Amino acid sequence: MRVCVIGTGYVGLVTGACLAHIGHHVICVDNNEEKVKLMKAGQSPIFEPGLSEIMAGAMQAGTLEFTTDIGGGVAHGEILFIAVGTPPLPTGESDTRYVEAVARSIGAHLDGGYKVIVNKSTVPIGSGDWVRMIVLDGIVERQKVLVGAGGGEVTTLESVPAFDVVSNPEFLREGCAVYDTFNPDRIVLGGSSSKAIAMMQELYAPIIERQYAEDKSLPPVPVLATDISSAEMIKYAANAFLATKISFINEVANICDRVGADVTQVAKGIGLDSRIGNKFLQAGIGWGGSCFPKDVSALIHTADDYGYDTHLLKAAVSVNQRQRLIAVEKLQQVLKILKGKTVGLLGLTFKPDTDDMRDAPALNLIEHLNRLGAKVKAYDPIVAQSGMRHGLTGVLVETDPERLADGCDALVLVTDWQQFRNLDYNKMASLMTNPVMIDGRNYLDREALQQAGFYYVGVGR
Ligand code: NAI
Known part of the structure; x- marks a missing residue:
C-alpha cells in the first residue's frame, strides 16, 4: 500500500x-x-x-x-x-x-x-x-x-x-x-x-x-x-496504569527500606500472582521519559476539564516526584553534607538502549545535586558514543566509567544499561575517594560490589 x-x-x-x-x-x-x-x-x-x-x-x-x-x-x-x-x-x-x-x-x-x-x-x-x-x-x-x-x-x-x-x-x-x-x-x-x-x-x-x-x-x-475516543483513552489508560504500577512498587520499596524487607523479593513474591504479573515491578528512582510523565499529566488534565478530580493518578505522580530524589536522600544518609562532594552518575538516558533524554530522572538529580553544592559527573554509553550533549548543564560528561569513578565520593546507577553489570568495579572502587554505590535501579550484584570494596545501597533492600 x-x-x-x-x-x-x-x-x-x-x-x-x-x-x-x-x-x-x-x-x-x-x-x-x-x-x-x-x-x-x-x-x-x-x-x-x-x-x-x-x-x-x-x-x-x-x-x-x-x-x-x-x-x-x-x-x-x-x-x-x-x-x-x-x-x-x-x-x-x-x-x-x-x-x-x-x-x-x-x-x-x-x-x-x-x-x-x-x-x-x-x-x-x-x-x-x-x-x-x-x-x-x-x-x-x-x-x-x-x-x-x-x-x-x-x-x-x-x-x-x-x-x-x-x-x-x-x-x-x-x-x-x-x-x-x-x-x-x-x-x-x-x-x-x-x-x-x-x-x-x-x-x-x-x-x-x-x-x-x-x-x-x-x-x-x-x-x-x-470508537475513536475509546482508542485514544486506551493509550492514556495503558500508560497511566504502568506508571501507577511503578509508583506502587516504589512506595512499597520505601516501606521496605524502613522495616528491613527486600523489595526485590517482595516484587518476586507478588509478581508470581498471575493477577499481578511480574513486569513493571522494579523499584528504583522513578519513571521518566517522553511518554509516562506527559501522558499521565494530560489524562489528569482531561479529567479535570470534565469535572473529575483524579486521586490515584495524582498520587502516582507525587510518589514519582519524590522517588526521583530518593538517590539524593540516600547520598545524604551516607555522605551527610553533599556540598563540595563529587557524585558520578552511571547513565543519563531515562532507560537503556535509547538516546532519549526527555524528562529523564537524571536531569532532576543533576539539578538537585548542584543546588546542594555537589559536583556532578556522568558517564552514559550512548552519550559517549554519539558525542551528544542534549544541552546538559551542571554535569561533566566523561568518556568512560573509570574516568567517571576517578575522584568521586559516590556513584549513582541511574540507567540500567546492560554493560554496567560488567564494569571493572575493583578498579573503579580504587579510583574513588569514597567507594559508595547508590544502585538506583537495584540492577547490580550487591555481593560483587561489596567484594569490590563498595558500600552498596539499593532502593528498598
Ligand atoms: P519526536 O519528537 O521524536 O518526533 C516528532 C517529529 O515530528 C520530529 O521529527 C519533528 O521534526 C516532526 N514534526 C513536527 N512538526 C512537524 C510538521 N509540521 N511537519 C512534519 N514534521 C513535523 O516524537 P515521538 O517521540 O516520535 O512521539 C510522537 C508521538 O507519538 C507523540 O504524540 C508521542 O506521545 C507518541 N508516542 C511516543 C512514543 C515514544 O516512545 N517516543 C511511544 C508511543 C507514542
Whole structure:
C-alpha cells in the first residue's frame, strides 16, 4: 500500500521504516531539514536498536523515501499517518499545535482519491473529530486561495475529497521499538468507517499474521476495533496504569527500606500472582521519559476539564516526584553534607538502549545535586558514543566509567544499561575517594560490589 508518515521521530521513523520493510511504499515527511538530509543519506537521527539496518534495506529496495515536502507525501499516500510530537504544556495539557499544523496541511493538499488519516500521535481524547474538523478547514482554506486566484470553483460539500480519521495509538517502547512494531501485544484501531478500518487491517496484515514476529507460531495479533475516543483513552489508560504500577512498587520499596524487607523479593513474591504479573515491578528512582510523565499529566488534565478530580493518578505522580530524589536522600544518609562532594552518575538516558533524554530522572538529580553544592559527573554509553550533549548543564560528561569513578565520593546507577553489570568495579572502587554505590535501579550484584570494596545501597533492600 502507499503510505505517508508525517513526523519522523521515535514513533514515525520506526513505523515508516517497518512498514517499508514489510513491502509497503512509504514516504516519510519531516519539516526538520537537517533530519531529512541525514535520513536521505541513510542515517538514523535517533538511536534505536535494529533501525538503521531496517532503514538501509528498505531504502535499497526503494520502498522508503524521505522528504520535507508534505504535499508530495499526501499525494502519494492512501494512508497518512500523523506521528508528530505532543509535548506537555506547563499546565500539564498536551500541546497539540504540531498535530494541528499537520492536519491543516493535509487538508490543504488533499486531492484525488479516498484517504485514511491516522492519528498515531498520542492525542487528547476527542482529537479524532477535532483533526477531522482541522482537515476540513485546510481544504476550505485551500479552495479559497484557488478561488481568489481565479483558479477553481467554490468548494461544495460534494467536492470535498473523501477521507476518514482513524485513531491508531502506538505502544512501542523506546529501546526495543523495532521489535515491538513486529511483535505487538495488540493493535488498536478506533474509528467508525468500516472502509478505513479494513484498509488499516490490510496495512498491518503481515504483522497481524506474525510474518515478521520472533515467534511465528503465535496466534495472530489481537486487533481491537473501537470508537475513536475509546482508542485514544486506551493509550492514556495503558500508560497511566504502568506508571501507577511503578509508583506502587516504589512506595512499597520505601516501606521496605524502613522495616528491613527486600523489595526485590517482595516484587518476586507478588509478581508470581498471575493477577499481578511480574513486569513493571522494579523499584528504583522513578519513571521518566517522553511518554509516562506527559501522558499521565494530560489524562489528569482531561479529567479535570470534565469535572473529575483524579486521586490515584495524582498520587502516582507525587510518589514519582519524590522517588526521583530518593538517590539524593540516600547520598545524604551516607555522605551527610553533599556540598563540595563529587557524585558520578552511571547513565543519563531515562532507560537503556535509547538516546532519549526527555524528562529523564537524571536531569532532576543533576539539578538537585548542584543546588546542594555537589559536583556532578556522568558517564552514559550512548552519550559517549554519539558525542551528544542534549544541552546538559551542571554535569561533566566523561568518556568512560573509570574516568567517571576517578575522584568521586559516590556513584549513582541511574540507567540500567546492560554493560554496567560488567564494569571493572575493583578498579573503579580504587579510583574513588569514597567507594559508595547508590544502585538506583537495584540492577547490580550487591555481593560483587561489596567484594569490590563498595558500600552498596539499593532502593528498598
Ligand atoms: P519526536 O519528537 O521524536 O518526533 C516528532 C517529529 O515530528 C520530529 O521529527 C519533528 O521534526 C516532526 N514534526 C513536527 N512538526 C512537524 C510538521 N509540521 N511537519 C512534519 N514534521 C513535523 O516524537 P515521538 O517521540 O516520535 O512521539 C510522537 C508521538 O507519538 C507523540 O504524540 C508521542 O506521545 C507518541 N508516542 C511516543 C512514543 C515514544 O516512545 N517516543 C511511544 C508511543 C507514542
